[in-house]
Amino acid sequence: MKAIVLTKTGDLKNLLYTEKREIPQPTAQEIRVRVMAAGLNPVDYKLAEGWGDVQWKQPPVLGLDVAGIVDAVGSQAAGFKEGDRVFYHGSLAECNGGFAEYACTTAHTASKLPEEVDFTSAAALPCSGYTAYQAVVEKLKLDQSKTILIHGGAGGVGGYGIQLAKHLGAKVFTTCSPKNDQYVKGLGADEIIHYQTEDIRKRIEELTHGRGVDYVVNTVDSQTATKDIDLLAFSGELVAVVEHPDFTRLRFYEKGLSIHEVALGGAHLNGDDRAQRKLAEIGDRYAQMLLESQIKLPAVQTIGMQDIPEGLRQLKDRHVAGKIVAVMR
Numbered sequence: 001m002k003a004i005v006l007t008k009t010g011d012l013k014n015l016l017y018t019e020k021r022e023i024p025q026p027t028a029q030e031i032r033v034r035v036m037a038a039g040l041n042p043v044d045y046k047l048a049e050g051w052g053d054v055q056w057k058q059p060p061v062l063g064l065d066v067a068g069i070v071d072a073v074g075s076q077a078a079g080f081k082e083g084d085r086v087f088y089h090g091s092l093a094e095c096n097g098g099f100a101e102y103a104c105t106t107a108h109t110a111s112k113l114p115e116e117v118d119f120t121s122a123a124a125l126p127c128s129g130y131t132a133y134q135a136v137v138e139k140l141k142l143d144q145s146k147t148i149l150i151h152g153g154a155g156g157v158g159g160y161g162i163q164l165a166k167h168l169g170a171k172v173f174t175t176c177s178p179k180n181d182q183y184v185k186g187l188g189a190d191e192i193i194h195y196q197t198e199d200i201r202k203r204i205e206e207l208t209h210g211r212g213v214d215y216v217v218n219t220v221d222s223q224t225a226t227k228d229i230d231l232l233a234f235s236g237e238l239v240a241v242v243e244h245p246d247f248t249r250l251r252f253y254e255k256g257l258s259i260h261e262v263a264l265g266g267a268h269l270n271g272d273d274r275a276q277r278k279l280a281e282i283g284d285r286y287a288q289m290l291l292e293s294q295i296k297l298p299a300v301q302t303i304g305m306q307d308i309p310e311g312l313r314q315l316k317d318r319h320v321a322g323k324i325v326a327v328m329r
Helices: 042-048 119-123 126-139 156-167 178-187 200-207 222-231 264-269 273-291 305-316
Strands: 003-006 015-018 030-040 065-073 085-089 102-106 110-112 147-150 171-176 191-194 213-218 232-240 258-261 300-303 323-327
Touching: 003 305, 015 305, 030 085, 030 119, 030 305, 042 305, 065 102, 065 119, 065 126, 085 119, 085 126, 085 273, 110 273, 119 300, 119 323, 126 156, 126 213, 126 232, 126 264, 126 273, 147 156, 156 171, 156 178, 156 213, 171 178, 171 200, 178 191, 191 200, 200 222, 213 222, 222 232, 264 273, 300 305, 305 323
Parallel strands: 147 171, 147 213, 171 191, 213 232, 232 258, 300 323
Antiparallel strands: 003 015, 030 065, 030 102, 030 323, 065 085, 085 110
16 A cells, blocks of 8 residues: 555654555454545654654554544444544554555544544544643633633644633633734634744733733643743643643742643553543544534645655644645545
8 A cells, every 4th residue: 555654763754655565454453444634743753753762563654643434344343334434543652554545543542524524624633633622621621710821823732722712711812923813813812922022921911910821731842831830820720732841940839730731642552441432532522513613623734645754844843834634535
């Protein structure tokens, strides 16, 4: 089959196109999917560069976010049949990801895709959408009295996070560059902070009358997450999506802060069946929200399979607003 294979870790140039990759065979608990579209995510280029020191059994096909049609069903895989339309967030430790014509995943992590939702849209959902859902809905318990700062509103996690937070009634602040103002406003952001030219701390103090925000979702890096500590109000909470803050900067017993992390991959790596099934439940919820027009998809740029390495390079260089999706057929 056609695929993009990581011949060795260390550099994106080691992601090579081939037409000779063997079609994967599903295990008893897996389904095999004929890939129609696959979403690109920062974790993909990080894995290619050696992040996480993952020990694959063979040169892997990356691509965690997949949408397609069930092509084969393992003997113990329940809930699906050949021909079902599905989407899912796969395991980074497995070798048969979505940057190929066929991919495999455990059946209990997949969600059924309604006919009304196209494959490209579905492939733009899992990694960023599920991360935002766990951060905003499950970790933070938002309500109408709360304020939240979501970094990177023009990105995947940020875009979904803004919409979820507004749906729950919170007042939402976000960071972005001026060129993305209209985009994030359209998602529901109440206030925009231009992180490149404005002092974020000063702006938060102005917007909250010196109190600070109740919640922050950090999608940037450890340095930014550390600065976020000073943006929080008493009993504030920080969700670290990418990297942790410097915990030595926490003033324990002064502000009563809470720090959360979101780790979608951990559900797979720890073998936690309940956590893995939760991924499918979140997918089911998003499918319903899309059907009911409760959520907008981020801006989506489509590319072909052979353009995946360049697409990941653009992600790494932060030249992308929204999502890149590789259309396989």
